[in-house]
Amino acid sequence: MIIDNAGLDPETLGGNVAVVAGAGHGIGRETARALARIGAQIVAVDKDAVSGGETVRFIEQGGGSGIFVQADITDTDQVAGVFRESVRVFGKVDIVVDNLAFHQRNHQPDSHPLIDQFLPDILKRRYGVIVVLQTNEVESQVTEKSLQMLINRLNREAPGKGMVSLLAFIADSTPGGEKVDPELASAGLAGAIRFADKFHGVTIDYIAGLSKLGLDSQGQPIIPDEPPAEKASGSAGSIAQALEEVMTDFEAEYERLSILVRPVAKRMFQQGTGLKVDEWRVYAGEMSRVLTTGVPDDVKVAEYLNKLGRLRDYLAKQEIEAPNWFKDPDDLVAVLESLAFRKQVVADLIVALESATR
Numbered sequence: 332m333i334i335d336n337a338g339l340d341p342e343t344l345g346g347n348v349a350v351v352a353g354a355g356h357g358i359g360r361e362t363a364r365a366l367a368r369i370g371a372q373i374v375a376v377d378k379d380a381v382s383g384g385e386t387v388r389f390i391e392q393g394g395g396s397g398i399f400v401q402a403d404i405t406d407t408d409q410v411a412g413v414f415r416e417s418v419r420v421f422g423k424v425d426i427v428v429d430n431l432a433f434h435q436r437n438h439q440p441d442s443h444p445l446i447d448q449f450l451p452d453i454l455k456r457r458y459g460v461i462v463v464l465q466t467n468e469v470e471s472q473v474t475e476k477s478l479q480m481l482i483n484r485l486n487r488e489a490p491g492k493g494m495v496s497l498l499a500f501i502a503d504s505t506p507g508g509e510k511v512d513p514e515l516a517s518a519g520l521a522g523a524i525r526f527a528d529k530f531h532g533v534t535i536d537y538i539a540g541l542s543k544l545g546l547d548s549q550g551q552p553i554i555p556d557e558p559p560a561e562k563a564s565g566s567a568g569s570i571a572q573a574l575e576e577v578m579t580d581f582e583a584e585y586e587r588l589s590i591l592v593r594p595v596a597k598r599m600f601q602q603g604t605g606l607k608v609d610e611w612r613v614y615a616g617e618m619s620r621v622l623t624t625g626v627p628d629d630v631k632v633a634e635y636l637n638k639l640g641r642l643r644d645y646l647a648k649q650e651i652e653a654p655n656w657f658k659d660p661d662d663l664v665a666v667l668e669s670l671a672f673r674k675q676v677v678a679d680l681i682v683a684l685e686s687a688t689r
Contacts, residue, residue: 332393333518334365336552337544341394343525345370349426350417352404352445353433355382358464358502360389361517362428367395369521371426374417375399376445404433410444424449426524428462431477446481453495454488460527462520463499465534482532496527499534511537515550522546529651539654542667547660553667567683568623571615574680577673578612603645605638614638622684632684639681646674 349366353359355377363373367390375390375397377383383399390397400416402409417424429445446461453459463477478499485497500523502516519537522544523530529543538548547553581600585593585608601607606614618635621627627635650670654663 332365332368333514333546333550334368334521334544336546336550337518337522338552339369339525339544341368341370343369344426347371347425348374348417348421348423349428349524350374350376350413350424350445350449351428352376352430352464354386354399355379358513358516358520359428359430360386361513362520363397364389364393364395365514365517365521366426366524367397368393369525371395372421373397374413374421374424376402376404376413378403404429404445407444407448410448413445414448423452423456425453425458426460426462427453428464428520428524430464432465443477443481450481450484454485458494459496460524461495461497462524463497464520465499465501478532478534494528496531498523498527498530498532500540501534501536515541518544518546518550536654538663539651542654542663543651547664549660553664566622567680568619568621570676570680570683571619571622573676575612575615575619577676578608578615581608582612600645603648604642611642635684636681639677639684643674643677643681646670646677650674 519540
């Protein structure tokens with residue numbers, strides 16, 4: 332299976348129980364199989380007993396564990412039966428993959444009986460992942476509305492969500508509208524669930540999930556054409572100098588953007604890091620000079636660490652969001668490599684500062 336290309340531990344999701352709607356075919360079936368492949372126990376739900384039972388057989392043949400429950404997920408009473416059987420067999424449910432297409436077909440885009448049934452227990456345990464699955468049969472604005480309603484409910488019923496994550500996933504179409512192989516999409520969804528805390532509250536596509544697994548848009552491992560750029564090393568002063576060069580590169584990249592995109596990108600950078608990109612370049616230069624000529628006092632080091640922490644978090648967020656902006660696999664690999672190096676420079680500088688003051 333494509334999910335195997337990620338090289339995950341077979342028990343990555345061990346101990347987790349996942350309810351997957353529409354598990355008798357397509358993206359539902361492949362998602363159930365992918366999650367089972369990395370350790371989750373599966374509750375496969377479908378109206379078709381034959382195809383649903385076949386999915387469980389595939390799971391068991393692959394060494395996984397699962398049960399089939401026949402139900403229409405738009406019917407509240409039948410969904411209650413899914414809950415009872417899941418708890419009877421496994422004791423709890425941690426992951427719920429709901430399929431918005433079924434609700435849309437029944438003219439109930441704002442209704443989520445499956446999520447409504449399982450969410451209270453997940454909130455009580457303060458652990459779990461809820462996925463609103465969208466196929467190209469459903470308009471994206473419906474998904475966004477559903478996701479926002481669920482987030483509002485989560486914030487209302489369990490402020491400080493703990494380890495509960497909500498996300499929407501676009502399953503089966505590329506940016507150009509082409510159909511995506513269900514196994515490929517399911518691998519992306521498995522990646523989204525594995526890193527659900529990184530995607531909480533957002534709508535992503537299969538490429539974002541694959542990227543978090545280190546896979547390209549075809550589900551193959553991302554292998555750089557050249558060895559990764561060398562990590563910044565040496566004294567805190569020399570690493571700060573490397574950071575100044577990073578900011579010079581940032582400036583040059585922003586200047587190459589269109590006149591419409593450039594101010595938006597610069598504003599996002601400032602909001603995320605606390606300084607404009609040119610201010611960061613100057614700041615890194617000053618930091619380099621201070622750190623080269625001596626050891627700054629504790630107050631100055633605390634200031635450096637605070638600002639560098641914001642910069643590191645911003646770069647990490649950019650890594651997560653990059654697949655949404657760069658659809659060409661080669662462009663995406665280049666961007667992710669660049670971000671990884673820049674984040675490493677910042678991380679090395681933080682370590683060097685902390686070591687120098689011990």
